[in-house]
Amino acid sequence: MASSSALQFTVRRNPAVLVPPAAPTPRELKRLSDIDDQEGLRFQLPLIHFFRRHDGQDDDPALVIRGAIAAALVHYYPFAGRLRELEGRKLAVDCTGEGVLFVEADSDVRLDQFDAALGPPFPCLDELLFDVPGSSGILDSPLLLFQVTRLACGGFVMAVRIQHTMADGAGIVQLLGAIAELARGAPEPTVWPVWARQLLRAPPLDDDVLLPPRFAHREYDEVMDMNGAIVPFDFMVHRSFFIGRREISAIRSHLPPALRRGATNFEPVYAGPAKGGVGAIPGVASFFIAVRNDMGEEGIAVPVCMPGPTMDKFVEEMGKLTHPTLADTFQTLRSAI
Structure with missing residues (x-):
């Protein structure tokens, strides 16, 4: 059950x-x-x-x-x-x-x-x-x-x-x-x-070939045990961000004018299908859920998990992207003229 x-x-x-x-x-x-x-x-x-x-x-x-x-x-x-x-x-x-x-x-x-x-x-x-x-x-x-x-x-x-x-x-x-x-x-x-x-993979070291280490690879250091986990899940925050037509339109407004008209609804958020670059939500491309919000609007819910302080900053930056200020809107309209 x-x-x-x-x-x-x-x-x-x-x-x-x-x-x-x-x-x-x-x-x-x-x-x-x-x-x-x-x-x-x-x-x-x-x-x-x-x-x-x-x-x-x-x-x-x-x-x-x-x-x-x-x-x-x-x-x-x-x-x-x-x-x-x-x-x-x-x-x-x-x-x-x-x-x-x-x-x-x-x-x-x-x-x-x-x-x-x-x-x-x-x-x-x-x-x-x-x-x-x-x-x-x-x-x-x-x-x-x-x-x-x-x-x-x-x-x-x-x-x-x-x-x-x-x-x-x-x-x-x-x-x-x-x-x-x-x-x-x-x-x-x-x-x-x-x-x-x-x-x-690094080449093997032998008597004939000696390659001195050039970088300190901190990713191989001993890590502190966080309740039996490498990632401290107790400090992680989960949130899902709704992205509908209004959010897509707001994100699209941040694109250069030459790209704004031709970009698909997918590309402003994810920066294109696995071609590099950074979209509005970097690192979570392809992980989304088709949903309707409380007002019945269709869109996607993008799940994100990160430490609490980082999440606070992420929410702030997402707000800037999806809810542009009046000045941003004026600049967008002016660029389109």
């Missing part, structure tokens, strides 16, 4: 199963980069996605997604392996092809009953992303855990847990994008993965 404020619902889960790649994959040992070795990345990262029911779509989402995961693992086969620790705590993925964990579930709740609870921190995550016993370690554990929960309204929830050493935000988006394409019937992903982590 899970509860979200006054909301209570039941989730019935099938036993977890391993989903291997749909075809044979290479058996090899792939070392991670020196950046991936740092202690601050050795944790499991949860993600949760909510989907409405689409008319005319009666396929079982759990069955479709499970098949798409197996197909995607043929191309992303390191994710079907297990992490090992080599000399000097060096991380490497053993491409065993064992597979990733998959949980199929059903719930008696409807999507519209969650209401504002769709924004983080999500109080029912443990029910919609079950911590399979023995799966939460970093070494010798599945690198991905999926749970697909069918809802009473015909929608579903797909929750994912991934080891952060294996992928950053952009990598996770690329992997999930490939799974989505294959679930929609594509024969293969549009973007193929590339493993080039050797480019971020």
